[in-house]
Amino acid sequence: xxxxxxxxxxxxxxxxxxxxxxxxxxxxxxxxxxxxxxxxxxxxxxxxxxxxxxxxxxxxxxxxxxxxxxxxxxxxxxxxxxxxxxxxxxxxxxxxxxxxxxxxxxxxxxxxxxxxxxxxxxxxxxxxxxxxxxxxxxxxxxxxxxxxxxxxxxxxxxxxxxxxxxxxxxxxxxxxxxxxxxxxxxxxxxxxxxxxxxxxxxxxxxxxxxxxxxxxxxxxxxxxxxxxxxxxxxxxxxxxxxxxxxxxxxxxxxxxxxxxxxxxxxxxxxxxxxxxxxxxxxxxxxxxxxxxxx
Numbered sequence: 001x002x003x004x005x006x007x008x009x010x011x012x013x014x015x016x017x018x019x020x021x022x023x024x025x026x027x028x029x030x031x032x033x034x035x036x037x038x039x040x041x042x043x044x045x046x047x048x049x050x051x052x053x054x055x056x057x058x059x060x061x062x063x064x065x066x067x068x069x070x071x072x073x074x075x076x077x078x079x080x081x082x083x084x085x086x087x088x089x090x091x092x093x094x095x096x097x098x099x100x101x102x103x104x105x106x107x108x109x110x111x112x113x114x115x116x117x118x119x120x121x122x123x124x125x126x127x128x129x130x131x132x133x134x135x136x137x138x139x140x141x142x143x144x145x146x147x148x149x150x151x152x153x154x155x156x157x158x159x160x161x162x163x164x165x166x167x168x169x170x171x172x173x174x175x176x177x178x179x180x181x182x183x184x185x186x187x188x189x190x191x192x193x194x195x196x197x198x199x200x201x202x203x204x205x206x207x208x209x210x211x212x213x214x215x216x217x218x219x220x221x222x223x224x225x226x227x228x229x230x231x232x233x234x235x236x237x238x239x240x241x242x243x244x245x246x247x248x249x250x251x252x253x254x255x256x257x258x259x260x261x262x263x264x265x266x267x268x269x270x271x272x273x274x275x276x277x278x279x280x281x282x283x284x285x286x287x288x289x290x291x292x293x294x
Contacts, residue, residue, distance in 0.1 A: 003083040010072040025077055032070040038063045096234060096254045108177050108200075108248050109190060116190045118173055118183070119143065120284040123291070126164055126276040137163040141186065142278065148185040160221075161272040167279065167288075168213045171264025174281050174288040176256060178249040180205040200248050212243050216261055226265040232258045263288055 042063055046056045075082045109117045123142040128135060129151055136151035154162045172179040180201050183189055189201040199205065219236050220226050237254040244250050270290040271277055278291040 003086050004081070006068070007072045007076060007082040010069055011076050013069075014073055014076065028070050028073040028077060032067065032074065035063060035066040035070055039067060094253070096237070098253065098255055112190045112196075113192055116188050116192060118177070118186075118188065118283055121280070121282045123278055123280050124148070124170060125278045125294075126167070126271050128276045135163075137166075137276065139166055139185075148182075161268070162217070164268055164271040164276075165213060165217065167268045167271060168216070168261075168264050169209065170279065170281050171260045171267070171288050172209070172249075174283060175260035175263065175286055176249055176252050177283055178252070179209060181209050205247050208243060208247065212240055215239065215243070220265060225269065226262055227269055230262065232261050266290075 039060065042056060042060045046053050072082050075085055125140045125142050127138045127140055129138050130136070131151065134153060136153050138151045139148045140146070141148055152163050154160055156162060169179045169181045173182050183201055184206060190196045216236070219233070223229055226232075234254070237257050240257055241250065241254065267279060267288050267290045271279075274293055277293045280287070280289040280291055282289070
């Protein structure tokens with residue numbers, strides 16, 4: 001049975017005290033709460049009685065059916081299509097939890113000249129240098145032997161390792177195929193297309209990327225920098241998606257962002273613990289790998 005068929009038939013059973021009243025009628029909502037409680041009651045009985053409760057599956061099916069009826073009624077009374085609700089929910093769930101990467105994973109620069117594309121695999125070294133008693137990090141592209149950007153410190157009153165934060169940008173390259181910050185540092189902005197150069201590789205996109213990185217870091221500080229984590233809070237991922245809305249990376253799923261974040265922080269931890277080292281950035285394998293120190 002299709003959800004649309006179910007909704008049509010369920011509509012015929014809506015009682016007069018509900019039908020035709022204000023769309024915000026509270027009765028179906030209260031009914032949903034009650035039936036959800038009944039589902040939990042069946043779980044309680046099963047936990048309490050174990051194998052002795054032989055009717056658990058049938059009763060659970062019945063109570064779930066009642067929940068479905070109230071969901072359908074709420075949808076009907078609010079002019080919502082239950083089938084569309086189901087489709088949108090699946091779309092959202094796949095965006096959040098589907099680990100299968102989209103086929104168009106690295107399309108962002110494939111149509112541009114080779115000189116404007118990210119290398120599909122390259123090695124970066126985070127090298128410690130001391131200048132007037134202050135420790136800084138120098139980032140070197142070991143593939144080209146060129147330094148990327150200036151030497152950087154934590155830019156903070158405390159030693160928190162943020163001087164290694166460019167690993168997050170490199171993580172976006174590896175797992176998302178995107179980073180206007182790294183693109184600029186590597187001198188591969190897509191200047192062959194004025195609009196792309198201005199919008200996707202311009203200052204606003206780079207600032208957005210830095211904002212995303214800082215936002216994630218501030219969250220990570222309260223979660224031991226993801227040292228023992230395998231997931232990122234959904235609300236954090238939703239906020240990231242809002243921040244990047246309007247630029248090419250908006251097509252990346254929440255699951256892709258989560259993968260990029262968790263794995264980048266694992267390498268960030270390696271860099272901090274070893275005070276630098278070499279990292280392999282692989283777009284073709286969608287990996288960021290700590291290689292150790294020379």
